[in-house]
Amino acid sequence: MICGATEQYPGGTMAESGRAGRRREWTRAELIEIFGSVLLFSRLPGPQLEAVALAAERQAFRRGALIIRQGTEGDGLYVVASGSVLVSREARSGSKRALNVIEAPGSFGELALLDNRTRSASIEALEDSELFCISRESFLGLLSKDPRLVDGLIRELGRMIRRLSDQVADEGLLDLPSRVAKTLLRLIDHQGPLKSGDQPVVALTQGKLADLAGGSRQSVNGALSSFVVRGLIRIETRQIVITDLAGLRARAGVT
Amino acid sequence: MICGATEQYPGGTMAESGRAGRRREWTRAELIEIFGSVLLFSRLPGPQLEAVALAAERQAFRRGALIIRQGTEGDGLYVVASGSVLVSREARSGSKRALNVIEAPGSFGELALLDNRTRSASIEALEDSELFCISRESFLGLLSKDPRLVDGLIRELGRMIRRLSDQVADEGLLDLPSRVAKTLLRLIDHQGPLKSGDQPVVALTQGKLADLAGGSRQSVNGALSSFVVRGLIRIETRQIVITDLAGLRARAGVT
DNA sequence: CACGCAGTGTCGGATGCCTGACAGATCGGC
């Protein structure tokens, strides 16, 4: 057991459930495609990518499953191959604050590579998802063999810092509706460019969106309703469709 | 002019003003001491530290001077040799949010090394301060010559991420008094261990502390007053003395 | 197919925090 708990399907087979469901193994080409799309590994050529993928342990999680519990031991880096996960921190009081959503292809757990502290956040699967887990030891081995990985790591960390600085600054500087708008924009712009004609979609319950925006579910619902009135978005169950991207940008106060 | 604007003393000599005042040049030993204490350079041996110091341009700033303006061009890394600086972001509206205080010995501007974007935050001198500025070009040169620098950079970035994650989570999860308490704790624990007998001191005006904690000056003042009543702190002009560290930790909700 | 649970929409009261205002204290420059 390289990467901690693996009993993600406690006594049952994985149910096919929407687009995330997937039982077959990945082909070599697919793996290279996925790992190469992760910023951390983006500088690596094909063969090295394959080596990374080989060092990883495949794991699958159902929608809602807890992948990492904040405060526990664990030193693995995870690559999200399919599906998406929610990064959140919880206070002693039980209330929790969501920090980020990571969609395939993406990665999380980079911090555990740098120090040996306990997990700083909890990770939950937003849909049925498949992850690849690479132990700290394996990663450091790869790192020493290929300095291009260092480059990717630094870029990844830099991006995280910019994002987090933004979030801290927005918090308390913007009112809730603006924060909601900004959160929506943040979520759609780090899911790649969309196919032409399609409208960007944020697939989250309003509750989780509220955790991300730092407000109560009710208030976020109110903000969203006001956006609907102005034709900026359309609300569907478990997801929000952006119908007027420019208008939403304006509402968020982005130039 | 390697590191941007340098006219920090517009037509005047630097006034001796408290502990920060300092006119003479630094000795080689002092430079090594300072640079070696910066996490970014902590892994480098003496000779390399000296090389780094030689690549840096010395600059001095008066209390209150604007060192970097958010949104401007600039690619230098700064080392704080004496004094302290405030990192903050401002919104279009003019209101600003302080992110962090960096005291000597410390560094800022690491992000500019990673990408070529404009400055993501403004930097202001909290006291008369002396900085050493290293251009991106110089730094990358040093980086390629000594891989130990990479190690330091990654550690530095990792620490920033943990700190920022904490801040985002606290925001909106804690009420203002708790946030104020936590901000005070954060400020004193990354200024090194104190001499025995001394009580930790946070040298900030209540206004700037409010910017850091994400509240209004008035509310922060109220929170501080309540701490005084409970004997946790003592308020002096332009600084706050922690008289009951354990009590303050409890108030912040830290175990 | 029917039930249960999760998600959505909406109220109204309670309140923490902000805004604006002002007086006294302290600092720093002339």
Place this chain on the structure above:
DNA sequence: GCCGATCTGTCAGGCATCCGACACTGCGTG
């Protein structure tokens, strides 16, 4: 040593947001 600017302390009014409550909808599960 004086004076302006900065900093601290405090109050009252207003409002954004939270919280608890409840009805309705729709998904997925047995």
